[in-house]
Amino acid sequence: MEKTDSLHTLLQNQDHTDSIQAYYTYTERKKYLNHAFQFVSFAIKNDYKVVCIEDDSLYQDLLSQLSLVYSDDLLKNITFYDSSEFYLASNVFKGEDHSSKLLNVMKPIVSDGHHLMMWGHIKFANEKAILQQLKKFKDYCDPFITEHQISTVCAMNGFNTPAYIQTELLKTHKYFMTDDEITKSGIFKMGYYHVEEELEKKRIHMIEQQNRQLSIDNEKLSNAYELLSRQKKEYRKLLTELPIATFITKSDCIVYANEKALIDLELPNFEFIQDVNVFEIIQFIDHSIKEQWIQSLQSNQDFQLKEVELILSNGQVKTFELKSMRTWYQGGEAILHVLIDLTPYKVLEKEMIRSEKLNIAGQLAAGIAHEIKNPLTAIKGFYKLFKLNMGKEFYYKIIDDELNRIEQIANEFLALSKPHSNVFEVHSISKIIQEVKTLLETEAILKGNEIITSLQKSDELFIYCEETKMKQVFVNLIKNAIEATTNGHIFITTKLRGENVEISIQDQGCGISETTLKKVGEPFFTTKETGTGLGLLICDKIIDTHNGTRSIESQEGVGTKVTIRFPRVPNPLSPTSVES
Structure with a gap:
């Protein structure tokens, strides 16, 4: 033509x-x-x-x-x-x-x-x-x-x-x-x-x-060619715009790197690393890990590390998650490397750990202060009675027990870094309640309240517990009832319900609103002006370690009822128990 x-x-x-x-x-x-x-x-x-x-x-x-x-x-x-x-x-x-x-x-x-x-x-x-x-x-x-x-x-x-x-x-x-x-x-x-x-x-x-x-x-x-051409463009666009550091190597030399890779590795531009050996750009702090990486790549195996520290060209150390996998690029076999920068998360993690330590220390300090206040109150009250020549020999034992309790709480604070082992034994729940009632009766009288107990026979209600911790629970709960009530009654009942021992503490106080009731037990939540918000939280943890449960019912203007249940155990002194 x-x-x-x-x-x-x-x-x-x-x-x-x-x-x-x-x-x-x-x-x-x-x-x-x-x-x-x-x-x-x-x-x-x-x-x-x-x-x-x-x-x-x-x-x-x-x-x-x-x-x-x-x-x-x-x-x-x-x-x-x-x-x-x-x-x-x-x-x-x-x-x-x-x-x-x-x-x-x-x-x-x-x-x-x-x-x-x-x-x-x-x-x-x-x-x-x-x-x-x-x-x-x-x-x-x-x-x-x-x-x-x-x-x-x-x-x-x-x-x-x-x-x-x-x-x-x-x-x-x-x-x-x-x-x-x-x-x-x-x-x-x-x-x-x-x-x-x-x-x-x-x-x-x-x-x-x-x-x-x-x-x-x-x-x-023709359709297949157009589809392949479009897929290639989309693949390239995906790599370029992917918000994860990505680069490709052939024969250990870098042939592609997206913008995110340059930013995370703090490199000036792609020309700076193009055709450079990848092992010169990526430097491991742990050389043994580098050897594993090289060996995996040379044996055509994928490689992944959840967390690895790399030294950048400017001397900075960063933490990455690294994954290398086989792929195909520009007509030949290649390796796709993906680097996820974990450095910001590691910094945040350290800050969170530090914050958590401070939080725990604050909770512990507040909890200890809260728990020491209870026995000190009792000791101060009985001391005033002694000054008025109204003391009884029985009060000496209570004061001695409370001093021992203060000492134990102090020891727990000192043993923060050392596990504390509780001594669990079989105890009469009625006896524990009676001793706590005696401890707090004076405080109740000062507010015009009367503590009324209805305790089932002591030989039938035994639980497996650490006595001091159990007293700590009932001191907190009964003390809360006393503080919520003025010129009223606090009813304490113990009874057997199925295979459980049930203890209820009911007051005639101001009650708790439905909204407030949902927050009860949360750390540092309190309705008291001088409260720490840790008392009930500590009680719940003690009850939980004793395989018990706790529930609260309350109505504003009527009062509050707290019910606790523990697994019942046989009386260790009963003939049946001795024979077994």
């Missing part, structure tokens, strides 16, 4: 006694749009009318470019039809019907005495006998186009137009266009489709039959 000049030059130099008819097979949208712009611009400059049968999206882009150069009045010379609706409205390309449709578009324009140019993007489905339909289409349209010297460009997608279709179209078009050049068609034959020979019909039918599958395969390959 003879190569010619550009489309614009060809249009400028055309013989006005003849017309240009070109078949255009395109593959690149940008170049295709440029050719369409040249074609329509030539028509507008020469005051020709233009029929443009094109994809709507592409026509809108074409119109946008034309509007930058030509006025709206000049752009009215263009008549536009959507190619899909024009050719595929019935989903079938019919040569006779579509040629009539096209002639009906061209005839009125030519009849009005206008010069006409036509840019057409022909579309057809992959149906059988398409070549026969194209033959009919050209058979009807070509005489009119030739007679009225209409310059045309017939465009088809080069990706999905079969070669045999292109060959036949070159026989009816003077010029063959691609995205990059224009040549004269070497097989152009004037009036080719007017020769209807039986042999030619059979040849065309055979070509269509043989190439139908090729057309389908070509479309599949």
